[in-house]
Amino acid sequence: DTAVSQTPKYLVTQMGNDKSIKCEQNLGHDTMYWYKQDSKKFLKIMFSYNNKELIINETVPNRFSPKSPDKAHLNLHINSLELGDSAVYFCASSEQSRGLHSPLHFGNGTRLTVT
Amino acid sequence: GEDVEQSLFLSVREGDSSVINCTYTDSSSTYLYWYKQEPGAGLQLLTYIFSNMDMKQDQRLTVLLNKKDKHLSLRIADTQTGDSAIYFCAENNQGGKLIFGQGTELSVKP
Numbered sequence: 334d335t336a337v338s339q340t341p342k343y344l345v346t347q348m349g350n351d352k353s354i355k356c357e358q359n360l361g362h363d364t365m366y367w368y369k370q371d372s373k374k375f376l377k378i379m380f381s382y383n384n385k386e387l388i389i390n391e392t393v394p395n396r397f398s399p400k401s402p403d404k405a406h407l408n409l410h411i412n413s414l415e416l417g418d419s420a421v422y423f424c425a426s427s428e429q430s431r432g433l434h435s436p437l438h439f440g441n442g443t444r445l446t447v448t
Numbered sequence: 449g450e451d452v453e454q455s456l457f458l459s460v461r462e463g464d465s466s467v468i469n470c471t472y473t474d475s476s477s478t479y480l481y482w483y484k485q486e487p488g489a490g491l492q493l494l495t496y497i498f499s500n501m502d503m504k505q506d507q508r509l510t511v512l513l514n515k516k517d518k519h520l521s522l523r524i525a526d527t528q529t530g531d532s533a534i535y536f537c538a539e540n541n542q543g544g545k546l547i548f549g550q551g552t553e554l555s556v557k558p
Contacts, residue, residue, distance in 0.1 A: 337490070374534055376491075376548040389545060423490055436481060437546055439490030 336360050339424045339440035346414055347448055353410045354443045356424030363429055364388075365407035366437065367399060370421040382407055383429075411445075419447045452549035454537055459555045466524040468552045470537030473518060477539035480513065482522045485534045485551070494522070494535070524554075532556045 339356040346352050358365060366389075367379040381389035382401040396412045411418060421442045427435040451473045460466045472480070478499050483491040497504045497511045497520070504511045510523040524531055534551040541547060 374485075374551045374553075376536065376551075378545055381545075425490075435540070436479075436493045436496060437491070439492070441488070441490045 337424055337426055337438050337440040339422075339443055341443060342441065343444050343446075345446045345448065348414055348416060350414050351410070351412045352414060352445070353408055354422055354424075354445075355406070355408045356440060357406050358424075358426040358438070359405065360426055360438060362426040362438070363404055364427045364435070365401065365404070366425040366427075367407065367409050368423040368425060368439075370423060370442070372420070376423070380407075380409075414445075414447045416447050419445055421445070452537055452539055452547050454535075454549035454552045456550060457553050457555070459557065460527050462527060462529055462556055462558050464527055466522075466527045466531070466554055466556075468522045468524075468535050468537075468554065470520040470522075470549050471518055472520065472537070472539045472547075472549075474539055474541045474547070475515075475518065477541055479540045480511075480520050481538040481540070481546070482509075482511065483536040483538060483548075485536065487533075491536060527554075527556050529556045529558060 337358045364383045366381045370376050379393050380399040384404045385401045398410045401407045421444050423442045424440040425437040454470045481496045482494045484494045485491045508525045512521045534553050536551045537549040538546045
Protein backbone atom coordinates (compact mmCIF):
# COMPACT_ATOMS: atom_id res chain seq x y z
CA ASP A 334 0.00 0.00 0.00
CA THR A 335 2.95 2.29 -0.73
CA ALA A 336 1.70 5.81 -1.40
CA VAL A 337 4.37 6.99 -3.86
CA SER A 338 6.45 4.26 -5.41
CA GLN A 339 9.27 4.65 -7.86
CA THR A 340 11.36 2.11 -9.72
CA PRO A 341 14.10 1.17 -9.89
CA LYS A 342 15.61 1.92 -6.48
CA TYR A 343 19.13 1.74 -7.90
CA LEU A 344 20.28 2.36 -11.45
CA VAL A 345 23.88 2.00 -12.58
CA THR A 346 24.62 2.76 -16.19
CA GLN A 347 27.30 4.03 -18.53
CA MET A 348 27.66 7.47 -20.03
CA GLY A 349 25.71 7.95 -23.21
CA ASN A 350 22.97 5.48 -22.37
CA ASP A 351 19.25 6.30 -22.17
CA LYS A 352 17.30 5.29 -19.07
CA SER A 353 13.87 5.75 -17.53
CA ILE A 354 12.61 6.00 -13.98
CA LYS A 355 8.96 5.28 -13.23
CA CYS A 356 6.73 6.71 -10.56
CA GLU A 357 3.21 5.93 -9.44
CA GLN A 358 1.06 7.36 -6.66
CA ASN A 359 -2.11 5.85 -5.23
CA LEU A 360 -3.10 8.85 -3.13
CA GLY A 361 -5.47 10.30 -5.69
CA HIS A 362 -3.35 13.46 -5.88
CA ASP A 363 -3.57 15.79 -8.86
CA THR A 364 0.04 16.95 -8.89
CA MET A 365 3.29 15.05 -9.26
CA TYR A 366 6.90 16.18 -9.19
CA TRP A 367 10.45 15.15 -9.89
CA TYR A 368 13.18 16.42 -7.57
CA LYS A 369 16.92 15.88 -7.87
CA GLN A 370 19.05 15.48 -4.73
CA ASP A 371 22.76 15.97 -5.30
CA SER A 372 25.69 14.57 -3.34
CA LYS A 373 25.45 17.45 -0.86
CA LYS A 374 21.80 16.51 -0.16
CA PHE A 375 20.52 19.67 -1.85
CA LEU A 376 17.01 19.13 -3.24
CA LYS A 377 15.96 20.95 -6.38
CA ILE A 378 12.69 20.71 -8.25
CA MET A 379 12.94 19.63 -11.86
CA PHE A 380 9.37 19.23 -13.11
CA SER A 381 5.80 19.34 -11.93
CA TYR A 382 2.68 17.99 -13.61
CA ASN A 383 -0.88 18.80 -12.64
CA ASN A 384 -3.41 16.33 -13.97
CA LYS A 385 -1.10 15.32 -16.86
CA GLU A 386 -0.24 18.93 -17.73
CA LEU A 387 3.30 20.28 -17.30
CA ILE A 388 3.20 23.28 -14.95
CA ILE A 389 6.77 23.62 -13.68
CA ASN A 390 9.81 23.10 -15.85
CA GLU A 391 12.94 24.34 -14.18
CA THR A 392 16.20 24.88 -15.99
CA VAL A 393 16.87 21.26 -16.78
CA PRO A 394 18.75 19.98 -19.84
CA ASN A 395 16.36 18.84 -22.54
CA ARG A 396 17.92 15.38 -22.27
CA PHE A 397 15.44 15.01 -19.40
CA SER A 398 11.89 14.41 -20.57
CA PRO A 399 9.02 13.77 -18.16
CA LYS A 400 5.94 11.91 -19.31
CA SER A 401 2.63 11.66 -17.53
CA PRO A 402 0.29 9.09 -19.12
CA ASP A 403 -2.31 9.75 -16.41
CA LYS A 404 -2.45 11.71 -13.19
CA ALA A 405 -1.26 8.74 -11.12
CA HIS A 406 1.95 8.26 -13.09
CA LEU A 407 4.92 10.45 -13.87
CA ASN A 408 7.92 8.92 -15.56
CA LEU A 409 11.31 10.48 -16.21
CA HIS A 410 13.32 9.60 -19.28
CA ILE A 411 16.94 10.67 -19.55
CA ASN A 412 18.84 10.58 -22.85
CA SER A 413 22.60 10.51 -23.34
CA LEU A 414 23.42 10.19 -19.67
CA GLU A 415 26.36 12.18 -18.31
CA LEU A 416 28.49 11.77 -15.21
CA GLY A 417 26.88 14.86 -13.68
CA ASP A 418 23.47 13.21 -13.81
CA SER A 419 24.51 10.94 -10.95
CA ALA A 420 22.19 11.81 -8.07
CA VAL A 421 19.14 10.57 -6.21
CA TYR A 422 15.91 11.36 -8.03
CA PHE A 423 12.76 11.69 -5.96
CA CYS A 424 9.22 11.53 -7.20
CA ALA A 425 6.58 13.29 -5.08
CA SER A 426 2.90 14.11 -5.21
CA SER A 427 0.55 16.61 -3.62
CA GLU A 428 -3.18 17.24 -3.61
CA GLN A 429 -2.92 20.39 -5.66
CA SER A 430 -0.27 22.53 -7.25
CA ARG A 431 -1.06 25.96 -5.89
CA GLY A 432 -2.97 25.13 -2.76
CA LEU A 433 -2.11 26.97 0.37
CA HIS A 434 -1.38 23.74 2.16
CA SER A 435 -0.24 21.00 -0.13
CA PRO A 436 2.55 19.09 1.54
CA LEU A 437 4.53 16.77 -0.66
CA HIS A 438 4.53 13.01 -0.27
CA PHE A 439 7.81 11.53 -1.46
CA GLY A 440 8.85 8.22 -2.92
CA ASN A 441 11.97 6.51 -1.58
CA GLY A 442 14.18 7.74 -4.38
CA THR A 443 16.13 6.26 -7.27
CA ARG A 444 19.89 6.39 -6.89
CA LEU A 445 21.33 6.89 -10.36
CA THR A 446 25.04 6.27 -10.86
CA VAL A 447 26.56 7.07 -14.22
CA THR A 448 30.01 5.55 -14.86
CA GLY B 449 14.30 35.81 -4.38
CA GLU B 450 13.80 32.33 -3.09
CA ASP B 451 16.33 31.08 -0.61
CA VAL B 452 16.07 28.81 2.41
CA GLU B 453 19.12 28.36 4.60
CA GLN B 454 19.99 25.97 7.38
CA SER B 455 23.14 25.02 9.21
CA LEU B 456 24.52 21.75 7.89
CA PHE B 457 25.26 19.79 11.06
CA LEU B 458 24.04 19.44 14.63
CA SER B 459 25.27 16.98 17.23
CA VAL B 460 23.51 16.37 20.54
CA ARG B 461 23.52 13.80 23.33
CA GLU B 462 20.61 11.42 23.78
CA GLY B 463 18.00 12.94 26.09
CA ASP B 464 18.99 16.54 25.30
CA SER B 465 16.86 18.92 23.27
CA SER B 466 17.80 19.64 19.66
CA VAL B 467 17.09 22.94 17.98
CA ILE B 468 17.36 23.17 14.21
CA ASN B 469 17.18 26.63 12.71
CA CYS B 470 16.13 27.87 9.30
CA THR B 471 15.87 31.25 7.59
CA TYR B 472 13.85 31.98 4.48
CA THR B 473 13.43 34.95 2.20
CA ASP B 474 9.96 34.76 0.66
CA SER B 475 7.70 36.78 2.97
CA SER B 476 4.64 35.64 1.02
CA SER B 477 5.11 32.03 2.10
CA THR B 478 1.88 30.82 3.64
CA TYR B 479 3.05 27.50 5.01
CA LEU B 480 6.43 26.35 6.25
CA TYR B 481 7.34 22.71 6.62
CA TRP B 482 9.79 20.43 8.33
CA TYR B 483 10.69 17.17 6.62
CA LYS B 484 12.84 14.31 7.92
CA GLN B 485 15.02 12.12 5.70
CA GLU B 486 16.45 8.91 7.08
CA PRO B 487 19.34 7.18 5.24
CA GLY B 488 18.25 5.60 1.97
CA ALA B 489 14.71 6.89 2.25
CA GLY B 490 12.57 9.68 0.91
CA LEU B 491 11.49 12.75 2.83
CA GLN B 492 8.70 12.38 5.38
CA LEU B 493 6.59 15.32 6.46
CA LEU B 494 7.19 15.90 10.17
CA THR B 495 5.17 18.99 10.86
CA TYR B 496 4.15 22.33 9.38
CA ILE B 497 3.08 25.76 10.52
CA PHE B 498 0.79 28.35 8.99
CA SER B 499 2.39 31.74 8.59
CA ASN B 500 -0.02 33.52 10.93
CA MET B 501 1.03 31.29 13.83
CA ASP B 502 3.99 31.83 16.15
CA MET B 503 4.23 28.37 17.56
CA LYS B 504 2.98 24.87 17.02
CA GLN B 505 3.54 21.91 19.34
CA ASP B 506 3.14 18.30 18.37
CA GLN B 507 4.29 15.82 21.03
CA ARG B 508 8.11 16.14 21.21
CA LEU B 509 8.22 18.65 18.38
CA THR B 510 7.87 22.41 18.78
CA VAL B 511 7.95 24.73 15.78
CA LEU B 512 8.63 28.42 16.35
CA LEU B 513 8.07 31.00 13.64
CA ASN B 514 9.36 34.57 13.73
CA LYS B 515 7.77 36.04 10.64
CA LYS B 516 9.40 39.44 11.07
CA ASP B 517 12.88 37.91 10.97
CA LYS B 518 11.82 35.11 8.59
CA HIS B 519 13.20 32.58 11.02
CA LEU B 520 11.83 29.11 11.66
CA SER B 521 13.05 26.59 14.19
CA LEU B 522 12.31 22.99 15.08
CA ARG B 523 12.86 21.85 18.64
CA ILE B 524 12.96 18.14 19.40
CA ALA B 525 12.61 17.39 23.10
CA ASP B 526 14.29 14.34 24.67
CA THR B 527 16.18 13.56 21.48
CA GLN B 528 16.60 9.85 20.79
CA THR B 529 19.07 7.97 18.58
CA GLY B 530 16.17 7.24 16.24
CA ASP B 531 15.92 10.98 15.59
CA SER B 532 19.27 10.91 13.79
CA ALA B 533 18.48 11.99 10.25
CA ILE B 534 18.62 14.98 7.93
CA TYR B 535 15.97 17.62 8.61
CA PHE B 536 14.80 19.89 5.81
CA CYS B 537 13.01 23.17 6.20
CA ALA B 538 10.79 24.18 3.25
CA GLU B 539 8.63 27.12 2.27
CA ASN B 540 5.59 27.03 0.02
CA ASN B 541 5.80 30.00 -2.31
CA GLN B 542 3.02 31.60 -4.34
CA GLY B 543 4.21 29.90 -7.49
CA GLY B 544 3.25 26.55 -6.05
CA LYS B 545 6.81 25.37 -5.55
CA LEU B 546 8.19 23.95 -2.36
CA ILE B 547 11.66 25.43 -1.82
CA PHE B 548 13.93 23.37 0.41
CA GLY B 549 16.89 24.31 2.56
CA GLN B 550 20.12 22.34 2.32
CA GLY B 551 19.16 20.10 5.22
CA THR B 552 20.61 19.81 8.71
CA GLU B 553 22.20 16.49 9.58
CA LEU B 554 21.30 15.68 13.19
CA SER B 555 23.60 13.24 14.94
CA VAL B 556 22.46 11.88 18.32
CA LYS B 557 25.16 10.38 20.49
CA PRO B 558 24.24 7.84 23.18
